Amino acid sequence: MSPSALTISEVDKFYGPIDRGVHAVKKLTMEIARGEIVALLGSSGCGKTSTLRMIAGFEEVSRGAISVGGRQVHTLPPVKRNVAMAFEGYSLYPPLTVRENMAFALKAARLAKSEVDAKVASIAKLLEIEDILERYPSSISGGQQQRASLGRALIRDADLHLLDEPMGQLEPQLRAVLRGRIKHFIKERGLTAILVTHDQTEANALADRIAVMEGGVLQQFDTPDRIKERPANLFTGTFVGEPPMNVFEAFVAAAPGKISLKLPDGLSLDYDKDAFSAPVRDQLLSRDRVMIGIRPYAVRRSKDGVPARVSANQWLGDQTHIAADFAGGSLVLVEHDRTRLDLGAPINVSIDPKNLHVFDQASGMAISHGMELA
Amino acid sequence: MEHTSLIERILRGIALTLVVIFFMFPILWIFMMSFQTNETILRIPPQLIFEPTLANYTALITGKLMTAAGTLDIAFMRNLWNSVFLSVTSVAVSLLLGVPAAYAFARHKFRGSEDIAFTLLSFKFAPALLVLLPLTLYFQKLGLANTYFGLIWVYQLICLPLILWIVRGYFEDIPADIEYAYRIGGHSWFATFRKIALPLAGPGIAAAGLLAFIFAWNNFVFALVLASADKQPVTVGALAFITSSGIQYGQISAAIVLSITPTLALALYAQRYLVEGLSLGAVKG
Numbered sequence: 001m002s003p004s005a006l007t008i009s010e011v012d013k014f015y016g017p018i019d020r021g022v023h024a025v026k027k028l029t030m031e032i033a034r035g036e037i038v039a040l041l042g043s044s045g046c047g048k049t050s051t052l053r054m055i056a057g058f059e060e061v062s063r064g065a066i067s068v069g070g071r072q073v074h075t076l077p078p079v080k081r082n083v084a085m086a087f088e089g090y091s092l093y094p095p096l097t098v099r100e101n102m103a104f105a106l107k108a109a110r111l112a113k114s115e116v117d118a119k120v121a122s123i124a125k126l127l128e129i130e131d132i133l134e135r136y137p138s139s140i141s142g143g144q145q146q147r148a149s150l151g152r153a154l155i156r157d158a159d160l161h162l163l164d165e166p167m168g169q170l171e172p173q174l175r176a177v178l179r180g181r182i183k184h185f186i187k188e189r190g191l192t193a194i195l196v197t198h199d200q201t202e203a204n205a206l207a208d209r210i211a212v213m214e215g216g217v218l219q220q221f222d223t224p225d226r227i228k229e230r231p232a233n234l235f236t237g238t239f240v241g242e243p244p245m246n247v248f249e250a251f252v253a254a255a256p257g258k259i260s261l262k263l264p265d266g267l268s269l270d271y272d273k274d275a276f277s278a279p280v281r282d283q284l285l286s287r288d289r290v291m292i293g294i295r296p297y298a299v300r301r302s303k304d305g306v307p308a309r310v311s312a313n314q315w316l317g318d319q320t321h322i323a324a325d326f327a328g329g330s331l332v333l334v335e336h337d338r339t340r341l342d343l344g345a346p347i348n349v350s351i352d353p354k355n356l357h358v359f360d361q362a363s364g365m366a367i368s369h370g371m372e373l374a
Numbered sequence: 375m376e377h378t379s380l381i382e383r384i385l386r387g388i389a390l391t392l393v394v395i396f397f398m399f400p401i402l403w404i405f406m407m408s409f410q411t412n413e414t415i416l417r418i419p420p421q422l423i424f425e426p427t428l429a430n431y432t433a434l435i436t437g438k439l440m441t442a443a444g445t446l447d448i449a450f451m452r453n454l455w456n457s458v459f460l461s462v463t464s465v466a467v468s469l470l471l472g473v474p475a476a477y478a479f480a481r482h483k484f485r486g487s488e489d490i491a492f493t494l495l496s497f498k499f500a501p502a503l504l505v506l507l508p509l510t511l512y513f514q515k516l517g518l519a520n521t522y523f524g525l526i527w528v529y530q531l532i533c534l535p536l537i538l539w540i541v542r543g544y545f546e547d548i549p550a551d552i553e554y555a556y557r558i559g560g561h562s563w564f565a566t567f568r569k570i571a572l573p574l575a576g577p578g579i580a581a582a583g584l585l586a587f588i589f590a591w592n593n594f595v596f597a598l599v600l601a602s603a604d605k606q607p608v609t610v611g612a613l614a615f616i617t618s619s620g621i622q623y624g625q626i627s628a629a630i631v632l633s634i635t636p637t638l639a640l641a642l643y644a645q646r647y648l649v650e651g652l653s654l655g656a657v658k659g
Contacts, residue, residue, distance in 0.1 A: 058554050078557045085558050091551035095573060108560025152555070 004070070005192035006032040006055065006160055011064030011074075013050050013216075018062050024050045026216040028064070032194065032209075037186055039207035040196045041240070047216040048196045049088070052162050055194070056085050069159050085162040086153035088196075090145040092137040098148045099124075099133040105152045123151045126181055128174070142169040147178075154185065161186070163195040167202060179205045200240055212236045230374065234364035237293045237357055243321060243332045245293045249361065252284050259284060261292060264328035267306050275353045277371040284358065290367065291359040296321070298355035299333035305350035310341045324349070401634075407627035415623045430628035439617070439625060446617060449603055450629055453611030457633065460597075460607055461590040464526050465583050468533035473579060476538050477571060480545035481553075491538070498535045502595045505531075510599055520602045528596050533586035540585070544578030545571060580647045588637050608633040 012018075013025035025047040032038050040048035053059040055066055057078035066074040073081045084105070092101045102120050111119075124130045127147040132140050137148070146169040153161055166182075167175045183206050186193050197203050203210045204224045212219040212227065212235070219239075220232040231237035237245045250261035250269070259276065261269040269292075273281065284290065308324035308331055320339045324331045324347060333349065341347065358367040366374035378386075407415050409426035433439050439446040479491045509528065510519065518524030548571060556566045572579070594609040601610070612629050615622040 056554070056558055058550075077563070078554065079560050079562055081558075083558060085555070087551045087555055089549055089551050091549060091555040093552060093556070093570065105559045149555075156559070 004031045005034045005036065005068065006030075006194070007065075007067040007070075008051070008055075009065050009067075011051075011054065011066060012062045013047070013054060013059065014062040024216050025054070028216075028218055030211060030218060030221055032192060034192055035187070035190045036209065037183065037193045037195070037207050039203035039210045040194065040213060041198065041200060041203045041210050042213035043198055043239075046213040048213050049164060050216075051213070052085075052164055052194065052196050055081075055160070056083055056162055057081050081160075082158050083160040083162055084153045084156040084158035086150045086164060086166050088164040088168065090137070090142075090149040092145055092148055092152070094137055097134050097136055098129060098140070098144075098151075101137070101148055102152050102155050105156050109157065119155050120151075123155045126154075126185055127151050127178065143171065143174070146170060150182075154182070154191075159192065161191055161193040163193060165197055166195055168197075168199070175202075182206070200242065210240075212239060214239070230366070230369045230372075231293075231357065232366055232374070234291060234293070234359045234366075237359070237366070241295060243296045243334065245295055245357070246299070246331050247291055247293045247359075248327055248329060250290055250292050252288055252290060254285055261290075263306075267327045269306060269351060271353050279373050280358070280368045280371060283367050283373065287361070289361040291361050291364070293357035293359060294331075294351050294355060295357075296332045296334040299331065299349050299351060301333070301335075301347050302350045303348060305348035308347050308349050310343055310345045310347060313339070313341050313343070315339075322347075404627045404630050407623060408631045410624055412620070412622065412624055430624040431632075433625055434628055434632065439615075439622065446614075448611075448614050448625075449606075450608070450611055450614075450632075452604065453606055453608045454632065456601075456605055456611075457591055457607035457609070458636070460522065460525055460529060461587050463522075464529035464533050464590045465537075465587045467526060468530060468537045468586055469579065469583055471530075472534050472537035472582075473541055473572075474567075476541035477545050477567060479538070480542045481550065491542070494535050494538055497531050502531075506595065506599050513600060519600055520605055522605060525597060525601055525605060528600060529590050529593065531596075532589050532593055536586045536589065537579075537582045540582035541575060541579055544575040544582075548574045577647050580644065584640060584644050584647070588641065591637050 008028055008030050011025060011028045012023070014021040014023055016022055028047075028051060030038075040051060042048045050059060054061050054074070055068075057073070057076065061074040064074075065072055068081060068083065092098070093104065096104060099120055102123065103116050106116050106119065120133070121130070124133055127150060129144060129147050129151065132144055132148075137145055140148070146167070150163065150166050153163060153166075167178060170178065179202065185191075195202075195206060207224065209221060209223055210227055211221040214235050220227055220236045222230075222232075227236060227240050231240065231245075234247065238247060248263055250263055253260040253262050253268075257273050259271050259273055259281065261271075263269065276284065306326075308326040310322060311325050311330065312321075312323040314321045315338050318336070320335045320337065322333050322335065322339065322341060324333070326349070331349065354370045357369050359365065360367055368374055406422075406424075408430055409428070410424050411427060411429065414421070414424045434448070434450045437448055437451060439448045479487055513519040513524050516524075518527065552574070553566045553570050556570045557563065561569070591607070592609065593607070597605075597607050598610045598613075601607075603611075608629065612626060612633075615626045615629065
């Protein structure tokens with residue numbers, strides 16, 4: 001028995017004729033282990049939903065192969081794939097009550113009625129929809145429908161659970177509570193789940209690993225921590241993280257004992273040669289232009305830093321987001337105290353080389369993260 | 375609820391009454407004529423007060439038409455039965471063929487699917503007279519002329535495009551994900567069609583069927599040319615009342631009353647579905 005729950009190998013998806021139609025998913029390869037929760041994260045049209053629907057069997061695989069539990073499924077009809085799915089549009093059956101909708105999903109499993117009732121009750125409790133079990137989909141709110149739809153997917157005992165934007169319609173508080181419960185539920189039963197989302201908080205909170213997609217291409221497939229700390233390229237770096245990473249183009253200049261990163265507007269970030277680890281230093285010195293990225297949390301205000309000018313200042317209740325005009329662009333920094341700065345006030349910022357992400361200027365691929373090479 | 379002033383409501387009431395009188399008057403007049411003899415009908419000026427007689431209905435039901443020139447046999451009851459049989463069977467065949475076709479056109483885009491659907495619709499563009507002559511010749515060669523089978527076949531020209539296009543719109547309105555949800559739950563394609571798509575499109579199918587029934591019932595020209603007396607529906611059969619000794623207005627009226635009663639009753643009963651079905655299914659972007 002293969003240990004992987006899902007294997008996608010070199011899958012292409014074209015809408016329209018192969019090689020001439022819209023190329024929605026490009027040479028996607030990924031492997032998901034049993035019991036793992038994976039999030040497909042990306043903006044609209046990045047190919048994440050196409051991928052999910054190919055796994056479910058609602059879209060044909062143009063090229064490549066998909067296996068579930070070691071069994072090739074991409075040519076099988078949905079009914080033979082043994083996967084469960086929660087749909088973004090809920091897709092509850094209108095003539096059935098919420099209870100019947102959920103129980104219906106178990107019909108093919110041919111369980112005893114008492115067992116079905118018990119399962120429905122426990123899922124309903126988990127998702128806080130016990131009070132609407134006897135109502136019809138048309139008479140409940142979007143959030144309730146979404147939970148019913150999620151329940152219909154989770155109640156099944158499938159090899160793979162596919163969740164398409166499973167919590168998009170829920171209120172923030174409820175979403176936070178349910179995230180925890182659903183994760184616990186999935187882990188406790190050892191289910192394998194793939195969720196599609198454009199909400200990185202959800203991806204971070206639920207997933208063991210996140211697959212970041214853009215333009216039909218898998219950009220990075222890694223744990224949430226590593227995606228945040230070691231983004232594989234500029235896209236992942238700027239896409240994941242809130243507020244987004246600051247990115248500037250820099251010219252590398254070497255002086256005796258120093259390395260300077262020359263920014264537009266005549267600004268320069270000057271570092272001691274020894275501030276970088278040897279491999280990173282060698283990489284920097286071997287190029288003349290790079291892209292540098294700094295997380296907003298890593299930007300510090302200090303007296304002897306590089307000058308910038310405040311352009312916006314927002315107190316969010318638990319942190320301050322300060323935007324400043326800097327090096328011909330905008331720099332965002334986050335402070336945990338309430339900082340009062342007037343618009344146009346001059347500030348000085350410094351960036352620790354430990355927090356510097358360096359990317360190749362042409363390809364956008366990561367070169368180094370702090371002291372380590374990518 | 376919007377607020378309307380008294381004067382607005384009165385004006386609206388008057389306008390509605392006028393419209394209703396305008397449209398209902400012919401039916402009322404025919405209803406009244408059906409209880410009169412030709413003599414009283416043709417009086418000038420026409421009278422609202424008359425002595426009602428059931429003679430017209432008796433003549434129709436017994437099939438004996440008394441005219442000044444003598445007794446004529448008419449096959450009105452036979453015609454009525456033909457109408458019922460032809461319309462019901464045609465609609466049933468159309469539903470059997472059209473609903474699965476509509477589902478296919480709604481759900482599966484294949485090469486030429488739009489062209490085929492449009493061709494079927496175009497049957498409704500062509501004036502019946504255009505196809506009648508070749509059709510008659512073919513039917514005579516094939517031995518289909520003056521058979522129920524042939525008539526029902528030709529009636530598909532009327533019913534099938536109507537059902538196909540209305541029901542297709544209905545199927546397209548059902549989110550495909552509802553069906554996917556059912557299929558992924560371990561059910562076959564056909565079970566999904568039967569258990570999910572058909573019930574959800576039910577009102578639309580009913581509306582389309584009803585409309586097709588009315589169109590089939592009202593058809594005149596196909597049956598006129600392709601059927602002889604024993605296969606003719608009421609629309610054609612009514613011609614028999616134009617006799618050598620004059621037009622039998624009383625019997626014609628009674629025949630009309632009898633022949634519109636089934637469709638009128640059906641339409642009234644299913645009015646709600648008709649309006650809902652047509653406005654939900656067909657009128658969409």
